[in-house]
Amino acid sequence: MQVRDVMTTKVITVRPDTPVSEIARLLVENRISGVPVIDEENRVLGIVSEGDLIRRLEDTDDGRRRSWWLELLASPERRAEDYVRAHGRLARDIMTDLVTVIDEGATLAEAARLLEEKQVKRLPVVRDGKLVGIVSRADLLRALALAPSQEAKLDDRTIREKLMAELDKAGLGYQPYVNIVVTDGVVHLWGFVGSAREAEALVLAARNVEGVVSVDSHLSVRPALGAV
Numbered sequence: 001m002q003v004r005d006v007m008t009t010k011v012i013t014v015r016p017d018t019p020v021s022e023i024a025r026l027l028v029e030n031r032i033s034g035v036p037v038i039d040e041e042n043r044v045l046g047i048v049s050e051g052d053l054i055r056r057l058e059d060t061d062d063g064r065r066r067s068w069w070l071e072l073l074a075s076p077e078r079r080a081e082d083y084v085r086a087h088g089r090l091a092r093d094i095m096t097d098l099v100t101v102i103d104e105g106a107t108l109a110e111a112a113r114l115l116e117e118k119q120v121k122r123l124p125v126v127r128d129g130k131l132v133g134i135v136s137r138a139d140l141l142r143a144l145a146l147a148p149s150q151e152a153k154l155d156d157r158t159i160r161e162k163l164m165a166e167l168d169k170a171g172l173g174y175q176p177y178v179n180i181v182v183t184d185g186v187v188h189l190w191g192f193v194g195s196a197r198e199a200e201a202l203v204l205a206a207r208n209v210e211g212v213v214s215v216d217s218h219l220s221v222r223p224a225l226g227a228v
Contacts, residue, residue, distance in 0.1 A: 046095030
C-alpha cells in the first residue's frame with residue numbers, strides 16, 4: 001500500500017502573504033492544527049502550525065523576558081529570528097520552512113519512518129514536487145488497523161479515484177477532515193462531517209461506485225463552533 005492510497009487529498013493551504021490572523025481563523029474554523037504554505041506553482045514552502053501561533057502568544061510585550069543567560073547565549077541572528085516570529089504579520093514571517101515532504105508513491109513504511117525520525121504528526125505529499133495531499137500518523141494507523149491480506153491492488157486505487165471523482169461531481173468533494181481508505185473493495189470512511197445528512201450522502205456515494213463490495217463508515221458529526 002502506498003501513501004497515495006491513504007492520504008487526505010483536500011488540503012487547506014495558505015500563501016506566503018496570508019495574514020497571521022487569517023491563518024488562525026482557518027485553523028479554528030476547520031479544526032486543524034497546521035496548514036502548508038505554498039507558492040503559485042503549488043510547491044510547499046513551509047508549514048504554519050498552531051504551535052507557531054501559540055509561541056507568539058508566549059512571547060508578548062507584557063514585560064516578560066527569557067532569562068538573562070539565554071539572552072547572553074543567543075546570537076544577534078537568533079534574536080532577530082525570534083523577533084520576526086513574534087511580531088511578523090504574514091505566513092512567511094512565522095512559518096517553519098524546513099519541511100519534510102514525501103512522494104505519493106512512497107510506501108506506508110517509508111512514511112512511518114519519516115514521521116518517527118522527524119517527530120512530526122503529518123507530512124505534505126507531493127507529486128513531481130507539487131502538493132497533492134497530506135498523510136498523518138492517524139492515516140497510517142487506520143490503514144494498519146485494517147490489516148489487509150496483501151498490498152493495495154490497482155482495483156482498490158481505481159475505486160478510490162472513482163469515489164473521489166463522484167464526490168467532486170456531487171459537490172461533496174471538499175471534506176478536509178474525511179479520509180477514505182479502500183482495501184479489497186471495502187470502502188472505509190473516517191473523520192468528521194458537518195451533519196448526519198452529509199455522512200449519509202458519503203456512504204451512499206461510496207455504495208454506488210462500481211467495484212465497491214461494502215462500505216464501513218466511521219464518520220462522526222462534529223459539534224458546531226461554540227457548542228458546549
